[in-house]
Amino acid sequence: MKIIITGGTGFIGSELALLLNNSGHDVIVLTRNKHSKKADIFPDSIKILDYQDRLPEADAIVHLAGASIATLPLFDFRLKTIASSRTDLLKLIEDSYQGRAFPKLIIQASGTSVYEERQNAGEEDARTADNFYSTLCHQIEISARDLAARHDCRCFIARIGVVIGSKGGLSKICSYLPKLRLFPDTESLPYIKLSDCTNALKFILENQDKISGNVLNLTSPECLTANGVLSLCRHLPYLPAIPVPKIVLNLDKRGSLLSFDSRIKPDALMKAGFCFSCK
Numbered sequence: 001m002k003i004i005i006t007g008g009t010g011f012i013g014s015e016l017a018l019l020l021n022n023s024g025h026d027v028i029v030l031t032r033n034k035h036s037k038k039a040d041i042f043p044d045s046i047k048i049l050d051y052q053d054r055l056p057e058a059d060a061i062v063h064l065a066g067a068s069i070a071t072l073p074l075f076d077f078r079l080k081t082i083a084s085s086r087t088d089l090l091k092l093i094e095d096s097y098q099g100r101a102f103p104k105l106i107i108q109a110s111g112t113s114v115y116e117e118r119q120n121a122g123e124e125d126a127r128t129a130d131n132f133y134s135t136l137c138h139q140i141e142i143s144a145r146d147l148a149a150r151h152d153c154r155c156f157i158a159r160i161g162v163v164i165g166s167k168g169g170l171s172k173i174c175s176y177l178p179k180l181r182l183f184p185d186t187e188s189l190p191y192i193k194l195s196d197c198t199n200a201l202k203f204i205l206e207n208q209d210k211i212s213g214n215v216l217n218l219t220s221p222e223c224l225t226a227n228g229v230l231s232l233c234r235h236l237p238y239l240p241a242i243p244v245p246k247i248v249l250n251l252d253k254r255g256s257l258l259s260f261d262s263r264i265k266p267d268a269l270m271k272a273g274f275c276f277s278c279k
Contacts, residue, residue: 003028004030004056004062008064009038012160015037017029018041019199028056031050032051063086063108065089094150106153107207108149109160111159111161112262120188141157156204159217161220161264163197164193167191189225192218200266201218224260236268
């Protein structure tokens with residue numbers, strides 16, 4: 001397959017690009033600056049394009065790009081920036097294919113924070129929330145679905161949990177902080193290891209006919225509390241650690257990502273035959 005990855009120099013995108021390339025796919029990384037040092041990790045077999053380049057014909061687009069949620073406080077104007085950075089790029093992609101065949105598959109990254117808390121559910125029966133993060137996720141998901149409908153292509157919404165990997169994400173943030181222990185702890189925080197996340201995206205690309213429905217939870221089937229996820233990030237035992245009241249996290253909207261408490265199950269992926277490394 002010829003696959004375009006937006007945000008291909010990012011935490012998830014760079015690992016996915018290398019995985020797909022090593023599996024024999026024709027990979028195009030679409031990034032804001034193709035001359036960035038982040039692009040130096042790729043072999044010559046991966047083509048690097050930026051937003052000024054004309055996109056080639058392709059079989060699929062994996063849309064991971066967008067302004068980071070974690071880097072700055074989430075004021076109202078920041079919410080608009082986060083949403084528009086994703087939806088505006090979809091419009092740019094659509095314009096690039098004007099008068100040409102559009103890719104037949106889009107995978108749009110979203111988040112498990114679209115769901116209500118206090119659930120133990122999969123894609124079919126999980127309730128969505130009415131809050132800051134849910135609004136953000138819905139805006140992005142609707143834009144991707146509308147684009148797919150206009151071009152008669154299939155659209156998968158990948159609702160991704162907290163991604164754990166040694167080179168970025170929460171693990172990178174934890175490396176700058178003293179070891180923390182939240183209290184009270186959550187019962188379950190939706191998370192996924194980076195290797196499982198990229199392998200799941202690869203599985204969706206290669207097995208779309210096996211997947212029923214268009215929403216997929218990219219979360220580990222293994223249940224961990226927030227403190228368990230923090231421990232996994234730092235490869236350290238739970239204690240000793242500096243105790244931090246969980247309510248402190250809610251002083252910044254970003255902190256609520258760690259206090260989110262629901263078991264969101266990857267039913268659709270597992271039903272289609274995907275195997276997680278943790279099982």
